Amino acid sequence: MTTMRPQDILLPAAAGLCCKPGGFHIDPVRPVERAVITHGHSDHARAGHGAVLATQETLDMMRLRYGENFAGSTQVISYGEEIRLGDVKVKFHPAGHVLGSAQIAVTCKDTCIVASGDYKDAPDPTCTPFELVPCDVFITEATFGLPVFRHGDASDEVKKLLASVALFPERAHLVGAYSLGKAQRVIALLRQAGYDAPIYLHGAMEKITEYYQSRGIELGELRPVQGVKKAALAGTITLAPPSATSDIWTRRFPDPVTAFASGWMRVRARARQRGVELPLVISDHADWDGLTATIAATGAGEIWVTHGQEDALVHWCRSKGLKAQPLDLVGYGDEEESETPVAGEAEA
Amino acid sequence: MNRFAELLDRLAYEPGRNNKLRLLTGYFREVGDPDRGYALAALTGALSFKHAKPALVRDLISSRTDEVLFGLSYDYVGDLSETVALMWPKAELTAHNNPPPPTLTEVVTTLRTLGKTELPKQLERWLDELDETGRWALLKLVTGALRIGISARLAKTAAAALGDKDPHEVELIWPGLSPPYLDLFAWLEGRADKPVNRDPAPFRPVMLAHAIEDGDFAALDPADYIAEWKWDGIRVQAVAGRDEHGHITARLYSRTGEDITGSFPDLVPSLRLPGAIDGELLILREGRVQSFNVLQQRLNRKVVSPKLIKEFPIHLRAYDLLGDDENDLRELPFAERRERLESFIAKLGDPRIDLSPTVPFASWEALTAARADPASAGAGEDADAVEGVMLKRRDAPYLPGRPKGQWWKWKRDPHIIDAVLMYAQRGHGKRSSYYSDYTFGVWTAGADGDELVPVGKAYFGFTDEELLQIDRFVRRNTTEKFGPVRHVVHEGDKGLVLEVAFEGLQRSPRHKSGVAMRFPRISRLRWDKPPREADRLETLERMLKEEAAEIEA
Numbered sequence: 001m002t003t004m005r006p007q008d009i010l011l012p013a014a015a016g017l018c019c020k021p022g023g024f025h026i027d028p029v030r031p032v033e034r035a036v037i038t039h040g041h042s043d044h045a046r047a048g049h050g051a052v053l054a055t056q057e058t059l060d061m062m063r064l065r066y067g068e069n070f071a072g073s074t075q076v077i078s079y080g081e082e083i084r085l086g087d088v089k090v091k092f093h094p095a096g097h098v099l100g101s102a103q104i105a106v107t108c109k110d111t112c113i114v115a116s117g118d119y120k121d122a123p124d125p126t127c128t129p130f131e132l133v134p135c136d137v138f139i140t141e142a143t144f145g146l147p148v149f150r151h152g153d154a155s156d157e158v159k160k161l162l163a164s165v166a167l168f169p170e171r172a173h174l175v176g177a178y179s180l181g182k183a184q185r186v187i188a189l190l191r192q193a194g195y196d197a198p199i200y201l202h203g204a205m206e207k208i209t210e211y212y213q214s215r216g217i218e219l220g221e222l223r224p225v226q227g228v229k230k231a232a233l234a235g236t237i238t239l240a241p242p243s244a245t246s247d248i249w250t251r252r253f254p255d256p257v258t259a260f261a262s263g264w265m266r267v268r269a270r271a272r273q274r275g276v277e278l279p280l281v282i283s284d285h286a287d288w289d290g291l292t293a294t295i296a297a298t299g300a301g302e303i304w305v306t307h308g309q310e311d312a313l314v315h316w317c318r319s320k321g322l323k324a325q326p327l328d329l330v331g332y333g334d335e336e337e338s339e340t341p342v343a344g345e346a347e348a
Numbered sequence: 349m350n351r352f353a354e355l356l357d358r359l360a361y362e363p364g365r366n367n368k369l370r371l372l373t374g375y376f377r378e379v380g381d382p383d384r385g386y387a388l389a390a391l392t393g394a395l396s397f398k399h400a401k402p403a404l405v406r407d408l409i410s411s412r413t414d415e416v417l418f419g420l421s422y423d424y425v426g427d428l429s430e431t432v433a434l435m436w437p438k439a440e441l442t443a444h445n446n447p448p449p450p451t452l453t454e455v456v457t458t459l460r461t462l463g464k465t466e467l468p469k470q471l472e473r474w475l476d477e478l479d480e481t482g483r484w485a486l487l488k489l490v491t492g493a494l495r496i497g498i499s500a501r502l503a504k505t506a507a508a509a510l511g512d513k514d515p516h517e518v519e520l521i522w523p524g525l526s527p528p529y530l531d532l533f534a535w536l537e538g539r540a541d542k543p544v545n546r547d548p549a550p551f552r553p554v555m556l557a558h559a560i561e562d563g564d565f566a567a568l569d570p571a572d573y574i575a576e577w578k579w580d581g582i583r584v585q586a587v588a589g590r591d592e593h594g595h596i597t598a599r600l601y602s603r604t605g606e607d608i609t610g611s612f613p614d615l616v617p618s619l620r621l622p623g624a625i626d627g628e629l630l631i632l633r634e635g636r637v638q639s640f641n642v643l644q645q646r647l648n649r650k651v652v653s654p655k656l657i658k659e660f661p662i663h664l665r666a667y668d669l670l671g672d673d674e675n676d677l678r679e680l681p682f683a684e685r686r687e688r689l690e691s692f693i694a695k696l697g698d699p700r701i702d703l704s705p706t707v708p709f710a711s712w713e714a715l716t717a718a719r720a721d722p723a724s725a726g727a728g729e730d731a732d733a734v735e736g737v738m739l740k741r742r743d744a745p746y747l748p749g750r751p752k753g754q755w756w757k758w759k760r761d762p763h764i765i766d767a768v769l770m771y772a773q774r775g776h777g778k779r780s781s782y783y784s785d786y787t788f789g790v791w792t793a794g795a796d797g798d799e800l801v802p803v804g805k806a807y808f809g810f811t812d813e814e815l816l817q818i819d820r821f822v823r824r825n826t827t828e829k830f831g832p833v834r835h836v837v838h839e840g841d842k843g844l845v846l847e848v849a850f851e852g853l854q855r856s857p858r859h860k861s862g863v864a865m866r867f868p869r870i871s872r873l874r875w876d877k878p879p880r881e882a883d884r885l886e887t888l889e890r891m892l893k894e895e896a897a898e899i900e901a
Binding site: 146147148149150152167168246247248249250251255258266267268269271272273275276277278279309311312315316319 | 360361362363364367370371374413414416417420421424425426427430431434435437480774776780781831832
């Protein structure tokens with residue numbers, strides 16, 4: 001029996017992470033014959049593949065964004081379910097990143113590689129908690145792969161928002177949050193903190209938020225902000241995509257306080273650059289402690305580091321005696337949260 | 349300390365003045381003595397700790413963290429205090445008997461008495477006890493680099509609001525107060541009398557003028573006003589008083605109350621009569637007033653060399669007297685103060701201090717003529733340093749702030765050029781959804797024919813309606829975007845011409861064009877003018893030569 005080298009199982013290619021023995025790509029950035037997708041964010045879940053294997057939620061989100069014909073065929077897989085593809089076995093585990101997000105364990109002979117996609121080990125009322133999967137090779141993201149990123153308790157950040165609403169009752173609070181995942185998590189956290197007034201939504205996040213509600217996630221009373229009179233928005237909270245919070249669109253609000261819920265808000269220059277007055281450090285990615293603790297706990301002897309601050313995390317792994325290398329994958333991090341906030345900002 | 353840190357954190361992000369005030373006043377109301385007093389001291393720049401240097405902070409972090417990880421993090425964050433605050437790995441504390449995080453008072457009082465050698469251990473202990481924001485605030489505080497956009501004046505205004513007092517009242521007694529300001533807060537909360545200022549040479553809040561518009565004259569009677577030249581210098585208050593031993597203390601204050609005596613030691617010996625003069629700081633060479641550009645060579649200097657003093661001899665031109673010996677003159681009408689001033693200056697008889705002359709006039713027509721030609725109307729050889737006229741009501745008492753209808757400034761017409769809008773950037777706060785900061789340029793000969801070179805930036809001067817129009821133009825005519833900056837179309841026949849008004853020009857190696865404008869603002873939008881007809885750099889260079897000739901003279 002020959003042992004397989006990990007790179008014979010998974011290898012970076014132009015289209016994304018390619019599994020030759022299984023005949024598929026993970027989160028491909030170009031159309032491929034067979035795609036296995038970790039979660040619904042647009043830089044991981046793209047349209048135009050032949051066959052797509054993903055969780056029900058991820059497939060539903062792709063359908064919402066790209067329409068019915070986003071792929072040739074689709075196949076649903078649940079957490080904990082194992083499927084054979086070519087010479088490998090593929091098993092999905094919760095990643096705790098957003099609703100339906102998964103880590104993908106690929107096993108070939110005796111070697112198990114876990115591609116974690118994006119993940120966080122912090123509690124989130126809107127999705128299944130992260131599950132630790134022991135493996136030989138762990139592929140980790142590094143969005144917040146610097147020791148300055150420590151995210152703290154998200155509910156404390158929501159308390160900060162509520163304190164500001166109490167301090168400025170005549171102003172509107174405008175919270176920039178990514179439409180898929182972050183917005184719903186912020187709403188759920190506000191409800192947990194006892195805030196029961198209606199929460200207003202920017203038009204761009206209505207559909208996806210309704211989808212979350214249809215999956216049984218309690219978000220309380222939500223209203224479209226469109227058409228509401230300016231004066232009526234005093235003292236209210238509105239969620240909007242980050243790009244909208246610095247756009248003409250904000251002129252409909254009375255003296256708005258601009259908040260932004262993102263892991264980037266840990267760094268002042270990032271918040272100021274964007275004109276944020278109330279930074280809320282709420283992230284759907286693991287912070288430095290989360291990344292390093294997870295890497296250690298998987299028991300993996302080899303770590304591949306993708307999109308983000310690879311250098312620091314690779315350095316840390318090596319200092320702990322782990323084999324580690326950056327995996328140069330192009331095309332990830334284009335989804336809003338991973339991107340530099342100001343550059344390339346979309347504007348309507 | 350954590351509550352103070354929370355305040356600094358919030359202030360650092362808040363662009364609006366009124367909201368800053370509310371945050372500050374809220375803090376003063378909520379937090380007790382003496383913490384709030386030390387906070388006020390920190391915000392007004394009244395604290396400094398000489399041993400805490402950035403190098404010490406660096407040493408602390410390198411003893412706790414991996415050098416490579418620190419390097420990468422510092423690179424990313426770009427600020428030492430912030431990087432250290434964020435990545436500080438807390439020592440493993442035992443679950444019981446953890447000391448509570450230090451209060452602001454503890455930090456300030458400890459730092460005051462701590463020796464240099466004990467400082468690292470103490471800082472380390474505090475960094476372990478505080479959270480991220482607390483660590484950030486601590487490091488900003490001890491290294492003396494708060495930089496959160498709060499002026500001392502704003503902090504005092506917020507304190508005054510605690511007791512519904514006029515900020516000028518606080519300003520008035522401020523020089524006699526010291527941290528943690530227990531007597532100040534007691535008075536503001538109605539628990540004690542107003543503290544008495546025992547400073548022998550205190551600052552008095554200044555009276556400011558409104559800019560006069562053509563339409564204002566109709567309602568004004570020339571007989572009610574005294575006119576003076578408006579000098580292009582620095583407004584100062586020169587105060588001398590006797591301390592408890594009878595010795596004279598002299599101080600020079602900027603118009604905001606900053607003590608700038610140290611920058612002008614050559615003026616101090618002339619301030620030997622007890623009193624408070626309101627006047628203009630100028631440079632005089634052979635009895636002749638030099639331009640503002642010349643005066644600028646003496647501003648913001650840390651070291652004032654004998655050479656500088658000799659080449660740029662300082663002078664005070666007096667136009668008001670607020671105090672004469674023990675007597676407060678501020679309640680007197682201006683005409684009476686003026687008389688007192690004239691005899692005060694005569695009695696002083698010092699060549700470095702003279703009287704700003706009045707400009708006699710019987711009608712607005714006569715004053716218009718004088719303003720148009722100061723040289724023939726009494727300013728003589730100093731006419732170049734005149735930037736207009738001041739009008740002061742004869743019966744006006746000296747009122748702090750900018751009271752309506754008392755003092756008017758009537759500036760000479762500014763320099764005007766037509767420039768082309770090149771780049772636009774979003775504003776801050778209320779203007780964050782508008783492109784309200786404009787970079788404009790003029791034509792110059794380039795390698796491939798004429799090209800525009802940026803000569804300045806302006807973000808005011810336009811009306812709200814004009815702002816909307818420019819904003820619309822920018823959004824529709826963007827050629828490229830770089831983060832918050834938009835490149836706006838600027839070609840010979842496509843683009844927007846802005847009429848830019850400014851007060852003066854200076855040579856500047858930092859600008860590509862080689863010139864920098866003083867106080868530029870948008871005075872008109874020239875929708876009618878094609879960009880190719882905008883001004884050329886040569887025009888500015890000509891104006892520059894005229895001004896530069898004076899500095900070297």
